[in-house]
Amino acid sequence: MDSKLEVYIEGLNEAQRAPTLHKDGALIVIAGAGSGKTRVLTMRIAYLMSQGIDAFNILSLTFTNKAAREMKKRIAGIVGNSEAKNLWMGTFHSIFAKILRFEADKLGFPSNFTIYDTQDSQRLISAIIKEMQLDKDIYKYKQVQNRISSFKNSLITVRAYFNDPDLVEADAMAKRPRMGEIYKEYVDRCFKAGAMDFDDLLLRTNELLNRFPEVLAKYQNRFQYILVDEYQDTNHSQYLIVKALSDRFQNICVVGDDSQSIYAFRGANINNILNFQKDYDNVAMYRLEQNYRSSKNIVEAANSVIEKNKTRLDKTVWTANEDGGQIIVHRSPTDGEEGRYVASSIFENRMNHQLMNGDFAILYRTNAQSRAMEDALRKRDIPYRIYGGLSFYQRKEIKDVLGYLRLIINPKDEEALKRVINYPARGIGGTTVDKLVVAAKHYGRSIFEVMEKIEQLGASMNINRGTQTRLSNFVTMIKSFQILNDGGNAFEVAETVTKKTGLVQELKKDGTPEGIARIENIEELLNGMRDFVEEQKQLADTTGSLAEFLEDVALATDMDNDKGDEDRVALMTIHLAKGLEFPFVYIVGMEEDLFPSAMSMNTRSELEEERRLFYVALTRAEKQAYLTYTESRYRWGKLVDAEPSRFIEEIDDKYLDYQTPMQSYRYKPLMDTDIFGDVDKSKLRLKKPVSGRPPSVGTPTGDQLRKLRKIKPTDTSDVPISSVVGALKRGTIVEHIRFGRGIVEGLEGKGQDQKAEINFENGGLKKLLLRFAKLKIIE
Numbered sequence: 001m002d003s004k005l006e007v008y009i010e011g012l013n014e015a016q017r018a019p020t021l022h023k024d025g026a027l028i029v030i031a032g033a034g035s036g037k038t039r040v041l042t043m044r045i046a047y048l049m050s051q052g053i054d055a056f057n058i059l060s061l062t063f064t065n066k067a068a069r070e071m072k073k074r075i076a077g078i079v080g081n082s083e084a085k086n087l088w089m090g091t092f093h094s095i096f097a098k099i100l101r102f103e104a105d106k107l108g109f110p111s112n113f114t115i116y117d118t119q120d121s122q123r124l125i126s127a128i129i130k131e132m133q134l135d136k137d138i139y140k141y142k143q144v145q146n147r148i149s150s151f152k153n154s155l156i157t158v159r160a161y162f163n164d165p166d167l168v169e170a171d172a173m174a175k176r177p178r179m180g181e182i183y184k185e186y187v188d189r190c191f192k193a194g195a196m197d198f199d200d201l202l203l204r205t206n207e208l209l210n211r212f213p214e215v216l217a218k219y220q221n222r223f224q225y226i227l228v229d230e231y232q233d234t235n236h237s238q239y240l241i242v243k244a245l246s247d248r249f250q251n252i253c254v255v256g257d258d259s260q261s262i263y264a265f266r267g268a269n270i271n272n273i274l275n276f277q278k279d280y281d282n283v284a285m286y287r288l289e290q291n292y293r294s295s296k297n298i299v300e301a302a303n304s305v306i307e308k309n310k311t312r313l314d315k316t317v318w319t320a321n322e323d324g325g326q327i328i329v330h331r332s333p334t335d336g337e338e339g340r341y342v343a344s345s346i347f348e349n350r351m352n353h354q355l356m357n358g359d360f361a362i363l364y365r366t367n368a369q370s371r372a373m374e375d376a377l378r379k380r381d382i383p384y385r386i387y388g389g390l391s392f393y394q395r396k397e398i399k400d401v402l403g404y405l406r407l408i409i410n411p412k413d414e415e416a417l418k419r420v421i422n423y424p425a426r427g428i429g430g431t432t433v434d435k436l437v438v439a440a441k442h443y444g445r446s447i448f449e450v451m452e453k454i455e456q457l458g459a460s461m462n463i464n465r466g467t468q469t470r471l472s473n474f475v476t477m478i479k480s481f482q483i484l485n486d487g488g489n490a491f492e493v494a495e496t497v498t499k500k501t502g503l504v505q506e507l508k509k510d511g512t513p514e515g516i517a518r519i520e521n522i523e524e525l526l527n528g529m530r531d532f533v534e535e536q537k538q539l540a541d542t543t544g545s546l547a548e549f550l551e552d553v554a555l556a557t558d559m560d561n562d563k564g565d566e567d568r569v570a571l572m573t574i575h576l577a578k579g580l581e582f583p584f585v586y587i588v589g590m591e592e593d594l595f596p597s598a599m600s601m602n603t604r605s606e607l608e609e610e611r612r613l614f615y616v617a618l619t620r621a622e623k624q625a626y627l628t629y630t631e632s633r634y635r636w637g638k639l640v641d642a643e644p645s646r647f648i649e650e651i652d653d654k655y656l657d658y659q660t661p662m663q664s665y666r667y668k669p670l671m672d673t674d675i676f677g678d679v680d681k682s683k684l685r686l687k688k689p690v691s692g693r694p695p696s697v698g699t700p701t702g703d704q705l706r707k708l709r710k711i712k713p714t715d716t717s718d719v720p721i722s723s724v725v726g727a728l729k730r731g732t733i734v735e736h737i738r739f740g741r742g743i744v745e746g747l748e749g750k751g752q753d754q755k756a757e758i759n760f761e762n763g764g765l766k767k768l769l770l771r772f773a774k775l776k777i778i779e
């Protein structure tokens with residue numbers, strides 16, 4: 001075995017080593033949060049390669065493309081970049097989009113098919129509802145879209161829908177009898193536009209593998225080793241793909257944690273993990289129990305919460321890490337105050353412990369909660385980054401540029417065409433577009449094809465000469481871009497497009513600060529494209545073509561745009577935080593009806609999913625977790641009283657540190673209650689809230705004050721602060737508090753300025769100034 005790999009494998013514990021070194025056959029690793037599942041997956045790939053398995057034969061499926069990129073870099077650090085390049089790693093959607101491009105013709109799609117994002121799908125569905133003259137209050141486009149999405153994820157095609165009287169009747173009962181027709185029209189239109197939506201990427205892959213045995217055999221032979229992270233969140237469609245591909249060799253390795261299954265609302269099926277042993281022969285089952293991520297307090301508190309769920313596999317999670325501070329619970333009168341508390345706490349912790357902004361995360365249940373946090377962080381000049389919400393690529397000006405780029409690659413793309421045909425304004429009005437849509441339908445062609453023949457067809461469509469010329473000019477412009485694109489790279493084409501279409505001039509004319517910000521965004525897009533071209537050349541050995549770029553963008557989750565080069569506090573929903581870790585984590589809005597969400601408390605299983613979500617949130621924290629809640633909050637435009645989340649109560653008191661007197665004024669004191677006494681959580685829920693707003697309880701007692709002061713800064717005294725200056729050589733093995741073990745690959749500078757380039761198991765290649773680096777020499 002390669003000596004580098006040996007070092008890393010030695011760094012694993014025994015339980016982790018077993019699945020890492022397991023050779024052939026099916027295996028499943030079921031283990032709690034932070035126990036090293038993702039690390040095992042990464043090391044296993046490196047190990048397989050060291051055993052002579054060709055990278056070309058390994059497929060690895062991850063939750064985000066960013067996670068895949070990081071794993072790939074880590075593996076490249078061990079086996080070398082040229083080998084790692086050939087690994088197929090990514091999300092289900094990105095991997096199968098790639099395969100579909102190769103095989104698209106078999107399904108009647110062009111290989112340059114467009115990927116419609118959620119917004120494109122919604123626009124198309126709205127247009128169809130309008131064209132069919134349906135009541136848009138009954139046929140709400142979002143609900144229609146969800147319904148179509150759930151059909152697709154259960155592999156219910158249009159034909160299957162109409163053949164299933166139960167489905168048809170269910171929609172009739174829901175007062176949407178024409179659902180099937182909308183579904184059919186939507187599928188037809190996507191097909192004609194040469195477009196697939198997200199769900200199609202899985203549905204069509206299934207279709208491909210089912211209908212074409214030779215294609216199935218080809219990919220079965222190719223992907224001899226398949227590895228899946230976060231297996232608990234795969235949906236039915238994904239499950240079937242994995243099952244089909246791994247059927248021949250059965251070298252399938254899945255890792256997951258049933259307690260972290262949080263996507264049931266999107267069709268994820270926890271049974272996939274529970275049934276794995278039935279699906280394959282001789283399944284080896286491994287369990288990991290030691291958590292390396294979090295302090296003892298956090299691990300035990302998280303255990304005490306998840307134990308309340310009835311449906312779960314029994315698991316032990318323990319840690320050898322230090323106790324750490326108790327989880328801090330903080331109450332604020334309003335969400336504005338809550339934001340201020342979190343911002344100042346981050347500010348103080350950052351100073352006291354000399355941390356980076358990137359060591360902090362603020363997690364919430366719903367995106368809307370970010371605003372109060374943002375306001376407070378801005379006031380304190382703390383840089384932050386919001387993940388999720390409206391991503392960069394969803395912004396109007398960016399979508400406009402992308403609209404043109406998409407048309408260059410696939411002129412049939414109806415949504416792109418509608419978006420840019422008259423932006424910037426060129427005298428092609430809505431009525432003309434409607435006429436084009438009708439004609440396209442009549443001739444069974446795309447809108448662009450009708451436009452190409454507008455001189456012949458124009459008169460019969462009632463389109464006057466002037467408009468015909470404008471339509472022809474538009475076609476000519478797109479075709480000229482296509483010529484430019486032949487052989488060019490993504491960046492060069494996009495730069496020309498932004499100039500020649502008049503997009504940038506239009507924004508310059510605007511002159512408002514928003515207009516300027518939009519121009520900056522377009523510049524940012526171009527910069528991103530330049531980087532993409534470079535990165536493709538280095539990491540994937542391709543040219544960085546426009547088509548590749550568009551695919552990357554269509555499938556980018558917001559997490560994927562994070563280059564990780566800016567030091568910022570991370571703000572995101574808990575759903576997005578899966579798999580990640582941060583030293584300090586603030587879980588905000590810990591209130592009944594918000595978390596657990598009022599919409600998810602109808603059944604026990606919904607409540608259990610909320611509890612799993614809380615388990616995920618809490619287990620992201622390494623050193624210190626905070627739970628904050630407010631006494632009142634604006635919801636649906638009204639200020640409503642809020643009650644602390646039941647999840648706070650579910651944690652054993654000994655793990656908690658209440659920073660505010662818990663006898664909130666909202667809880668009517670019983671006769672002679674110990675208002676100024678010690679914290680007693682049982683009072684929280686027993687007493688009915690009083691209406692109105694009596695004055696607050698006043699000063700904390702001595703005990704409470706002591707508690708306040710007790711918040712121990714996380715003890716960092718035993719961190720091996722280095723004086724490794726001058727003590728390192730190439731090949732020295734060191735350990736870093738965050739990046740784990742690493743090998744010194746190079747040194748530069750002398751004395752106080754000496755820097756070392758170190759390849760870490762957790763962070764890849766890093767250059768550190770040794771004077772500050774917290775390193776311990778291992779050997």
Ligand SMILES: Nc1ncnc2c1ncn2[C@@H]1O[C@H](COP(=O)(O)OP(=O)(O)OP(=O)(O)O)[C@@H](O)[C@H]1O
Binds near residue numbers: 013016031034040291
């Ligand atoms: N044997 C080990 N020695 C030191 N650190 C380890 C070891 N195994 C894992 N870690 C570290 O513990 C942390 C958690 O590991 P990892 O992310 O792989 O866990 P996970 O089981 O995938 O967690 P999650 O369930 O949240 O996805 C990481 O920082 C990882 O580098």
Ligand SMILES: [Mg+2]
Binds near residue numbers: 037038039579
């Ligand atoms: Mg993981």
